[in-house]
Amino acid sequence: MRKALTVLLLTAAITLPFMFFDILPDIGDPASAPNSHVSDYYIEHAIDECNSPNMVTAVIVDYRAFDTMFETTVMFLAGVAVILILAYHPKRRLIVPSRFRRFDARTGEPMYNTVNKDVMVSIIQALILIYAIYVLFHGEVSLGGGFQAGALIGMTYLLDVMVCRREVPLFRLGKFKAAGTAGLGPFIYAVTGLLPFIGGGLYLQYSKLPFPVHEAELHSIGITIVEIGVTIGVAGTIIAIINALRERIAFDDEL
Amino acid sequence: MMLIIEAILLAGLISIATAIIFGRDLMVSVVIYCAFSFITMFLYIIMGAPDVAFTEAVIGVISTVFFIIILRSVKRDAKRRGEK
Numbered sequence: 001m002r003k004a005l006t007v008l009l010l011t012a013a014i015t016l017p018f019m020f021f022d023i024l025p026d027i028g029d030p031a032s033a034p035n036s037h038v039s040d041y042y043i044e045h046a047i048d049e050c051n052s053p054n055m056v057t058a059v060i061v062d063y064r065a066f067d068t069m070f071e072t073t074v075m076f077l078a079g080v081a082v083i084l085i086l087a088y089h090p091k092r093r094l095i096v097p098s099r100f101r102r103f104d105a106r107t108g109e110p111m112y113n114t115v116n117k118d119v120m121v122s123i124i125q126a127l128i129l130i131y132a133i134y135v136l137f138h139g140e141v142s143l144g145g146g147f148q149a150g151a152l153i154g155m156t157y158l159l160d161v162m163v164c165r166r167e168v169p170l171f172r173l174g175k176f177k178a179a180g181t182a183g184l185g186p187f188i189y190a191v192t193g194l195l196p197f198i199g200g201g202l203y204l205q206y207s208k209l210p211f212p213v214h215e216a217e218l219h220s221i222g223i224t225i226v227e228i229g230v231t232i233g234v235a236g237t238i239i240a241i242i243n244a245l246r247e248r249i250a251f252d253d254e255l
Numbered sequence: 256m257m258l259i260i261e262a263i264l265l266a267g268l269i270s271i272a273t274a275i276i277f278g279r280d281l282m283v284s285v286v287i288y289c290a291f292s293f294i295t296m297f298l299y300i301i302m303g304a305p306d307v308a309f310t311e312a313v314i315g316v317i318s319t320v321f322f323i324i325i326l327r328s329v330k331r332d333a334k335r336r337g338e339k
Contacts, residue, residue, distance in 0.1 A: 056306045143309050151313040158320055238317060245324045 050206075051216035052140040052223060060145065061223045061230075065204040068226075069193065072233045073186045079237035080182070083175055086244040121163050125156045132156070132231075139227050140220060146227035150185075150234025157239050161246065175247065178240035185233020192225045261301055267294050282326055289319040 025032030042059055050058040060068050132152035139145035157171070173181065193204040201208025206222030207215050271291045278284040292315030299308035 054306075143305050145306075148309050148313055151310070151317060155313065155317060158317065162320065162324075241321065242324075245321065 048216070050140075050219045050223070052219065054140055054142060054145075057140045057145050057223060057227075061226050062206065062219060065193070065226065068230070069186065069189045069204075072189055072230050075237050076179075076182045076186055076233055079240040080179055082241045083179055083244045086247070121159050125159055128152055128156050128159075136227055136231050137224065140223050146230025147234055149227070150231040150236075151238065153231065153235035154238025154242070157235075158242055161242060173236075173239050173243070175240055175243040178236050178243055180236070182233055182236030182240055185229045185231070185236060188229030188232065189226055192222065192229065257301060261298065264294050264298050264301075268298075282323070285319060285322040285326060288322070289315060292318075 025034070029035065042055060042063065046055045046058040047053060050062045052058040052062070129152075132149045135144035135152065136146065136149035139149070157173075160171075195210060196202065196205045196208040198210040199208035204222075206219045209218045209222055211218060211221060213221070268291065271287055271294065275284045275287050275291065278287065292311055296308045296311045296315065299305070299311055
């Protein structure tokens with residue numbers, strides 16, 4: 001009975017979507033609704049209205065700002081979920097990097113000690129951080145934006161944790177502090193959305209931000225603030241997940 | 256010309272996906288998975304979405320490292336697991 005039900009449900013789940021493929025527009029069809037109305041509007045008006053040569057950023061953070069806000073919230077929730085599932089470990093303290101270091105089987109010497117890892121990693125980290133800031137503040141002009149910049153900052157922390165064994169880490173964030181940072185991102189986003197109320201606008205209507213500059217500039221400012229929020233959120237989430245994973249670094253071995 | 260490159264990349268994607276599924280050692284699968292996201296990145300660039308390609312490149316590396324951190328702490332070989 002149960003098997004028959006499973007098969008029935010699976011068949012339904014697989015076949016039903018195919019029945020509705022006819023309703024969807026063809027990919028690349030110039031006469032379809034999204035291609036004939038929305039896209040044209042974005043292409044014609046994005047630069048004037050949002051002051052942002054990169055149309056992707058304009059669409060993500062300006063036209064579809066509400067959507068992106070909850071996207072960052074989903075990210076934050078993912079980080080919190082990982083912490084709740086993985087990092088609940090009452091008796092174990094933080095076990096880290098010595099497990100990541102290999103020792104030669106015969107001599108007991110640490111391997112890969114021809115290059116000073118700490119120095120190399122510091123240089124790479126500095127470059128990645130500079131690039132992250134560049135990506136963040138150039139998001140509206142060139143490639144990138146908040147998500148990528150946040151991921152790059154998270155990568156810096158990852159390098160710090162995985163490769164180096166230094167006394168003072170580049171920056172130290174516990175798992176709950178990291179989760180708090182991750183929550184700060186959506187918070188900044190939401191508060192930016194509230195700011196236009198002061199100027200008499202709607203939620204996330206950047207042209208009504210209470211700053212004394214030209215309207216096109218206001219869009220730039222709004223996009224940048226929101227991108228900073230997204231960056232903080234993404235970086236916090238990644239760091240939170242790394243910390244949670246590190247706390248549960250021994251899953252099977254000691255149980 | 257672009258079509259040929261795209262076809263090669265797509266064929267690579269399919270073969271890599273098969274290799275990931277049928278690999279014996281999970282660590283090998285994870286490393287090949289990194290190659291999967293790398294090829295996907297090229298496909299995004301060909302399709303004219305460099306923004307998405309950038310994200311894919313960064314996230315592909317980070318997720319690979321996450322998988323490796325996990326795999327270091329679980330028994331990763333199906334055969335060894337059976338013995339113990």
